[in-house]
Amino acid sequence: MTVQTSSADFRRAIFLAGKVVGRRSAIPILSMIRCHANGSFEATGTDLDMTLTAKVAREPGADADFCMQAPQQVIAAIAAAGGKTVSMKTNGGKLRVSSDALDVTVDTVPSDDFPMEHLRPIQEQFSATFSAGDIAALARVAGAMSSEETRYYLNGVRLKSIGATTIQAQATDGHRLYLCDIQLPDAKGKLGDNVIIPRKAIRLLIELSKSAQNGVSLTIGTPAAANRLEGTAPEQPGASRLRFSFADRSAEVCFTSKLIDTSHYPDVERVIPAGGDKQALFKVADLRRALAAVSGHSREIRATKIAFGADGVATVSAAYLGIGLAASIKVACDHSARDLTIGFNGGYLSSILNAARGDEVLFTMTDLAAPVLVRNPADTAWTGVLMPMRVD
Amino acid sequence: MTVQTSSADFRRAIFLAGKVVGRRSAIPILSMIRCHANGSFEATGTDLDMTLTAKVAREPGADADFCMQAPQQVIAAIAAAGGKTVSMKTNGGKLRVSSDALDVTVDTVPSDDFPMEHLRPIQEQFSATFSAGDIAALARVAGAMSSEETRYYLNGVRLKSIGATTIQAQATDGHRLYLCDIQLPDAKGKLGDNVIIPRKAIRLLIELSKSAQNGVSLTIGTPAAANRLEGTAPEQPGASRLRFSFADRSAEVCFTSKLIDTSHYPDVERVIPAGGDKQALFKVADLRRALAAVSGHSREIRATKIAFGADGVATVSAAYLGIGLAASIKVACDHSARDLTIGFNGGYLSSILNAARGDEVLFTMTDLAAPVLVRNPADTAWTGVLMPMRVD
Numbered sequence: 046m047t048v049q050t051s052s053a054d055f056r057r058a059i060f061l062a063g064k065v066v067g068r069r070s071a072i073p074i075l076s077m078i079r080c081h082a083n084g085s086f087e088a089t090g091t092d093l094d095m096t097l098t099a100k101v102a103r104e105p106g107a108d109a110d111f112c113m114q115a116p117q118q119v120i121a122a123i124a125a126a127g128g129k130t131v132s133m134k135t136n137g138g139k140l141r142v143s144s145d146a147l148d149v150t151v152d153t154v155p156s157d158d159f160p161m162e163h164l165r166p167i168q169e170q171f172s173a174t175f176s177a178g179d180i181a182a183l184a185r186v187a188g189a190m191s192s193e194e195t196r197y198y199l200n201g202v203r204l205k206s207i208g209a210t211t212i213q214a215q216a217t218d219g220h221r222l223y224l225c226d227i228q229l230p231d232a233k234g235k236l237g238d239n240v241i242i243p244r245k246a247i248r249l250l251i252e253l254s255k256s257a258q259n260g261v262s263l264t265i266g267t268p269a270a271a272n273r274l275e276g277t278a279p280e281q282p283g284a285s286r287l288r289f290s291f292a293d294r295s296a297e298v299c300f301t302s303k304l305i306d307t308s309h310y311p312d313v314e315r316v317i318p319a320g321g322d323k324q325a326l327f328k329v330a331d332l333r334r335a336l337a338a339v340s341g342h343s344r345e346i347r348a349t350k351i352a353f354g355a356d357g358v359a360t361v362s363a364a365y366l367g368i369g370l371a372a373s374i375k376v377a378c379d380h381s382a383r384d385l386t387i388g389f390n391g392g393y394l395s396s397i398l399n400a401a402r403g404d405e406v407l408f409t410m411t412d413l414a415a416p417v418l419v420r421n422p423a424d425t426a427w428t429g430v431l432m433p434m435r436v437d
Numbered sequence: 438m439t440v441q442t443s444s445a446d447f448r449r450a451i452f453l454a455g456k457v458v459g460r461r462s463a464i465p466i467l468s469m470i471r472c473h474a475n476g477s478f479e480a481t482g483t484d485l486d487m488t489l490t491a492k493v494a495r496e497p498g499a500d501a502d503f504c505m506q507a508p509q510q511v512i513a514a515i516a517a518a519g520g521k522t523v524s525m526k527t528n529g530g531k532l533r534v535s536s537d538a539l540d541v542t543v544d545t546v547p548s549d550d551f552p553m554e555h556l557r558p559i560q561e562q563f564s565a566t567f568s569a570g571d572i573a574a575l576a577r578v579a580g581a582m583s584s585e586e587t588r589y590y591l592n593g594v595r596l597k598s599i600g601a602t603t604i605q606a607q608a609t610d611g612h613r614l615y616l617c618d619i620q621l622p623d624a625k626g627k628l629g630d631n632v633i634i635p636r637k638a639i640r641l642l643i644e645l646s647k648s649a650q651n652g653v654s655l656t657i658g659t660p661a662a663a664n665r666l667e668g669t670a671p672e673q674p675g676a677s678r679l680r681f682s683f684a685d686r687s688a689e690v691c692f693t694s695k696l697i698d699t700s701h702y703p704d705v706e707r708v709i710p711a712g713g714d715k716q717a718l719f720k721v722a723d724l725r726r727a728l729a730a731v732s733g734h735s736r737e738i739r740a741t742k743i744a745f746g747a748d749g750v751a752t753v754s755a756a757y758l759g760i761g762l763a764a765s766i767k768v769a770c771d772h773s774a775r776d777l778t779i780g781f782n783g784g785y786l787s788s789i790l791n792a793a794r795g796d797e798v799l800f801t802m803t804d805l806a807a808p809v810l811v812r813n814p815a816d817t818a819w820t821g822v823l824m825p826m827r828v829d
């Protein structure tokens with residue numbers, strides 16, 4: 046059998062499927078891409094937690110089914126050779142991919158061994174279409190995801206229902222908390238209490254959906270019962286799968302991921318400080334320049350101090366004992382926090398400015414030890430909470 | 438005392454002097470920049486093997502002399518703050534650098550401790566002006582410098598006199614040899630036999646001189662006798678110092694480096710193969726695309742085979758046993774080497790195409806084990822020699 050596609054389509058499909066494939070896997074088949082050709086050409090990659098299938102057009106021809114070794118290298122070679130079309134042919138454990146004057150031969154194995162569990166239909170509990178703006182809202186909270194292994198349930202973004210067609214995306218690492226409300230007019234079904242999308246899935250959703258043409262449709266649910274295996278583990282309540290699909294210029298993409306299995310996600314409502322009586326309004330560009338000047342050059346933990354002095358001005362400073370350097374800069378700031386000096390992790394401060402967006406940022410503080418509420422006055426959908434840190 | 442300069446000039450001078458400062462030095466003063474202000478502002482950095490001084494304009498004011506800690510961090514902070522001018526003031530072991538709303542304080546030490554041995558005048562043996570084209574010629578051979586520690590004398594570019602105003606730049610790592618003739622109409626004096634410019638000095642010369650406005654003046658010689666210290670080591674014959682200086686838009690740069698102290702540099706004339714009877718002429722773009730397709734995706738040693746088959750065509754191929762991949766591509770090639778199959782390190786092949794420049798490259802071969810002569814038919818100044826490697 047021979048399968049023919051355009052070179053660009055082939056490379057796009059393999060590239061997308063390769064996105065979920067781990068760098069080095071002890072199980073050889075997990076470093077391969079499953080290729081399935083019938084009416085179209087489908088490439089599937091998996092790391093057992095996530096699976097991505099990308100479907101592109103093919104020339105009419107016989108069906109085929111094989112797994113391709115070294116997918117990144119194959120598409121790099123094909124891109125470099127510059128041919129217009131690609132033809133694939135398997136022959137006794139070898140796959141030959143030809144494009145113009147180039148022939149690439151790689152190992153192949155039967156696709157029966159490829160783990161396809163994620164491709165089962167999902168018994169839908171919640172579905173909605175995310176626009177580009179809704180994905181951007183996820184990106185605005187993703188910066189606060191934890192990467193700490195002990196509290197694994199913080200390593201993702203939680204989606205929580207806060208109205209019939211409104212959900213809230215939440216992320217926290219214990220030092221900061223970002224929330225963003227998202228309107229989903231076509232939301233259907235009920236979002237359970239413990240829908241936490243893992244970090245890698247969120248990153249991929251944000252990255253890949255940039256090229257989505259008509260929004261991203263998201264489904265949350267449980268895998269539909271197939272030929273049920275008898276097991277001793279109790280049936281799990283609640284959703285355990287996330288699937289999103291979208292179409293870009295040439296490929297139809299379907300991505301499935303496990304959700305983080307937990308009931309420990311903190312009740313973040315209780316963390317949001319109320320009643321802070323000291324406010325400070327910065328121009329984001331000014332504060333960002335000040336942070337870059339006092340701490341942008343360092344890769345160490347950047348303890349950064351903000352001292353509110355006379356009306357209309359704040360002093361941002363940082364000290365690096367290791368290299369004997371201290372820097373301070375004055376920034377215009379409309380504040381009611383005279384004589385307060387408060388310390389932050391400078392990296393978190395930079396991150397929160399990116400997440401808040403907009404031209405201005407408003408800090409609401411109580412004292413130098415209490416959590417600080419961070420808002421963008423022009424945008425009420427997003428909320429940030431930042432813990433101060435003790436600085437000298 | 439206060440020293441004032443423009444922010445751009447200050448950052449340029451510190452940046453240039455910082456180029457020779459090592460990342461981590463056990464001797465604290467070697468990580469500092471010596472600043473000297475009299476009629477102008479001079480910044481000097483050294484790693485004991487090389488010293489660079491950059492001189493820029495300053496506002497009139499008193500003389501000053503100090504060493505600045507953490508120079509890269511200071512200029513990063515000043516660049517981020519965005520001020521137009523910089524003023525420096527020392528006060529009891531601290532240097533305060535101010536620019537607009539920013540104040541940076543760093544440790545400073547007296548500049549008496551700064552090693553200034555390289556700044557002594559040079560007793561000139563050879564001098565010449567290198568144009569941008571002459572520097573480019575050095576860059577064309579620099580790719581073949583060794584980085585192996587055992588034959589330290591190969592870790593640089595040798596300059597050899599081959600006529601009254603013509604020198605040849607030579608570099609080899611034992612696997613390949615690049616030569617380039619350079620005309621220097623204003624050359625004065627005699628270039629000794631063992632002028633080998635170390636790798637780091639060549640890289641800096643190529644990088645920094647990109648902004649030189651009227652060529653780079655190069656001096657080779659020995660340090661002039663200062664207050665001579667009595668020593669038991671015998672006086673060394675031959676040159677031991679290289680100095681180059683140039684002016685860019687705002688700074689005057691003077692760079693001094695030790696030469697590699699050796700009399701072991703190989704007589705490369707003997708390595709250039711004569712009498713190869715098999716020739717192959719490639720279009721550089723075609724061969725480069727073929728190399729990218731068969732081996733560009735790999736970071737491993739890229740054993741690449743070229744098989745000369747029927748007239749007018751060659752097959753370039755490579756195999757990667759670890760990932761079970763083999764790739765081959767046909768390339769148009771005007772050759773007289775029918776039935777010869779020869780292997781090369783693919784990385785070296787790519788490098789030699791860059792060094793040869795031009796649209797076409799001519800390989801002159803004897804057999805699969807003898808060194809190959811590589812020429813650019815349109816440019817006789819440059820010569821390359823490449824050792825083949827055994828490929829399965």
